[in-house]
Amino acid sequence: MTAISPAADKAATRETSIAIAEARARARLRRRHALVIGLRLAILVIFLGLWELGADYNIIDPFFFASPSGIFEQIWSWITEGTSQGPLWLQIYVTLEETFLGFVIGALGGIAAGIILGRNRLLADVFSIYIKIANSVPRVVLGSVFIIALGLGMASKVALAVVMVFFVVFANAFQGVREADRAMIANAQILGASPFQITRTVIIPSAMSWILASLHVSFGFALVGAVVGEFLGAKQGMGLLISTAQGAFNANGVFAAMIILAVMALVVEFIITRFENYVVKWRPAPFNEQGA
Amino acid sequence: MQLQTMAAQKLSPAAPPADAAIAIDDVTLRFVTPDGHMMTAIRDFTMTVARGEFACVVGPTGCGKSTTLNLVTGLLRPTTGNVRVMGNPVTDISRDIGFVFQVDALFPWRSVIDNVAAGPLYRGTPKAEAYDKARDWIARVGLARFEKHYPHQLSGGMRKRVALAQTFINQPKILLMDEPFSALDMQTRTAMQDELLGLWSELKSSVVFVTHDLEEAVALADKVYVLTAGPGTVKSVYRIDLPRPRVMADIRYDPKFIEIAKVIWNDLREEVQLGQSRGLQTGH
Numbered sequence: 001m002t003a004i005s006p007a008a009d010k011a012a013t014r015e016t017s018i019a020i021a022e023a024r025a026r027a028r029l030r031r032r033h034a035l036v037i038g039l040r041l042a043i044l045v046i047f048l049g050l051w052e053l054g055a056d057y058n059i060i061d062p063f064f065f066a067s068p069s070g071i072f073e074q075i076w077s078w079i080t081e082g083t084s085q086g087p088l089w090l091q092i093y094v095t096l097e098e099t100f101l102g103f104v105i106g107a108l109g110g111i112a113a114g115i116i117l118g119r120n121r122l123l124a125d126v127f128s129i130y131i132k133i134a135n136s137v138p139r140v141v142l143g144s145v146f147i148i149a150l151g152l153g154m155a156s157k158v159a160l161a162v163v164m165v166f167f168v169v170f171a172n173a174f175q176g177v178r179e180a181d182r183a184m185i186a187n188a189q190i191l192g193a194s195p196f197q198i199t200r201t202v203i204i205p206s207a208m209s210w211i212l213a214s215l216h217v218s219f220g221f222a223l224v225g226a227v228v229g230e231f232l233g234a235k236q237g238m239g240l241l242i243s244t245a246q247g248a249f250n251a252n253g254v255f256a257a258m259i260i261l262a263v264m265a266l267v268v269e270f271i272i273t274r275f276e277n278y279v280v281k282w283r284p285a286p287f288n289e290q291g292a
Numbered sequence: 293m294q295l296q297t298m299a300a301q302k303l304s305p306a307a308p309p310a311d312a313a314i315a316i317d318d319v320t321l322r323f324v325t326p327d328g329h330m331m332t333a334i335r336d337f338t339m340t341v342a343r344g345e346f347a348c349v350v351g352p353t354g355c356g357k358s359t360t361l362n363l364v365t366g367l368l369r370p371t372t373g374n375v376r377v378m379g380n381p382v383t384d385i386s387r388d389i390g391f392v393f394q395v396d397a398l399f400p401w402r403s404v405i406d407n408v409a410a411g412p413l414y415r416g417t418p419k420a421e422a423y424d425k426a427r428d429w430i431a432r433v434g435l436a437r438f439e440k441h442y443p444h445q446l447s448g449g450m451r452k453r454v455a456l457a458q459t460f461i462n463q464p465k466i467l468l469m470d471e472p473f474s475a476l477d478m479q480t481r482t483a484m485q486d487e488l489l490g491l492w493s494e495l496k497s498s499v500v501f502v503t504h505d506l507e508e509a510v511a512l513a514d515k516v517y518v519l520t521a522g523p524g525t526v527k528s529v530y531r532i533d534l535p536r537p538r539v540m541a542d543i544r545y546d547p548k549f550i551e552i553a554k555v556i557w558n559d560l561r562e563e564v565q566l567g568q569s570r571g572l573q574t575g576h
């Protein structure tokens with residue numbers, strides 16, 4: 001028997017050819033990335049350009065459908081001169097505050113309820129029917145109830161945001177708890193964990209990806225809850241701004257408020273994604289990202 | 293059985309003595325299947341493991357080996373019969389038990405060291421001490437460089453070693469192992485078997501080791517239980533009188549070992565064939 005080893009110079013040439021191939025692949029990826037961004041920008045420009053042109057030549061009636069320049073002027077005047085209800089940042093702040101409060105209360109409540117019911121079969125069986133019923137009520141209608149009961153202030157908007165968020169988070173937390181790996185729970189039990197330790201160190205972490213997934217969607221829901229609440233009756237906030245603009249047949253104002261809301265939602269979405277990546281750093285990267 | 297020579301001695305099943313580490317006495321266990329029927333997993337099952345004894349369990353797939361271990365932990369309760377651990381009926385999950393699972397049961401959100409330290413932390417050991425112990429055990433299974441890795445960053449064999457460290461760190465008096473090495477390559481497996489025997493003689497624990505691999509069973513055990521195809525019951529028990537300490541890399545060439553393995557294989561073969569033909573019939 002003799003051992004055979006590949007020649008050393010062969011290995012060296014192989015290494016350089018691998019390096020070249022890698023560089024080429026990287027360049028190709030960069031070019032593709034630039035292409036995607038370029039196309040996206042082009043679509044945006046064409047879309048806004050056609051809209052503006054259409055409005056200029058009265059093909060699209062700017063009175064009903066606004067125009068990009070009109071929307072921009074509206075936002076600019078809100079920023080520089082303030083809105084009819086006071087400065088723009090105050091409206092944003094009020095809506096964000098309602099949204100955040102509703103989001104946090106609803107999410108915490110949903111997580112707690114999901115874990116308690118997920119861990120207790122009897123409670124789950126008893127309450128599941130009521131949760132189904134409550135979930136099938138169109139929740140936006142509750143907004144009117146809250147305005148009647150809690151008044152025009154912040155409480156009614158927060159309450160509406162809470163119910164918008166609660167059920168989504170609850171359903172996901174419940175499912176996440178139910179899907180916790182049985183072998184893992186048994187392992188913790190045998191290693192000496194008490195039921196509370198199991199909940200804290202096994203159930204909650206394994207339900208975490210379900211919960212985080214629901215947080216993404218439910219922030220949007222909280223925002224809808226707050227804005228609709230303001231729409232139905234308020235003294236401040238982006239929803240009121242929309243409803244005032246609507247009352248004055250100011251299409252530019254409606255679109256401008258919508259765009260501001262969208263930017264708010266995108267910023268928060270970005271923050272939640274960062275938070276998620278921080279919390280679940282143990283999760284393996286998908287195969288196509290590995291080694292990148 | 294004409295070959296009751298030398299090392300492989302067939303034992304007659306007897307009622308377990310009161311002071312045994314593990315005593316499973318005439319146990320039957322039925323599961324309720326999803327469609328509402330009863331399914332007998334094991335029946336009339338009697339097994340004794342003395343203190344400090346190393347017992348292996350072999351049998352065809354699906355015959356109830358994992359179920360037997362779960363009865364000892366208390367995660368499953370017998371339908372009839374009774375199970376005692378260290379002389380006491382099993383009522384709760386005992387702190388004396390360690391269990392290496394057949395499936396991967398590490399916590400994926402904990403790094404290797406946090407996984408290994410889990411047992412002592414659950415049991416109230418101060419943090420610093422728990423982590424010192426964990427570092428020690430991680431080194432003993434040869435993973436000192438991987439303390440900060442997460443399970444998904446390890447190979448299958450490395451994960452198994454973490455599972456072993458996680459179990460051994462509690463120094464269990466009773467060690468239950470469900471095919472712990474079946475996913476390992478030959479070299480790693482031999483090394484882990486040697487390590488296991490070393491730890492076992494050090495901790496003086498009583499072991500039930502489930503395996504598909506008859507040679508592994510004979511090499512490790514004081515006593516081998518052969519189970520029938522499901523519903524499982526004890527077909528025969530062999531005492532293995534190969535001298536200790538045993539060296540795993542060499543023992544498989546020992547003529548006495550080969551002879552014993554042959555005898556038990558003759559016994560096991562019919563059950564395996566039976567299990568397979570049944571599996572084919574029911575489309576498993």
Ligand SMILES: Nc1ncnc2c1ncn2[C@@H]1O[C@H](COP(=O)(O)OP(=O)(O)OP(=O)(O)O)[C@@H](O)[C@H]1O
Nearest residue numbers: 323324325333352353354355356357358359360522
């Ligand atoms: N929770 C359960 N509900 C219903 N049936 C079950 C359950 N757990 C196990 N069984 C059945 O009990 C029988 C024995 O299962 P067990 O897991 O003990 O087999 P095993 O001997 O460990 O098999 P393997 O060698 O493949 O691991 C199988 O037929 C299985 O389908």
Ligand SMILES: [Mg+2]
Nearest residue numbers: 357358394470
């Ligand atoms: Mg099994």
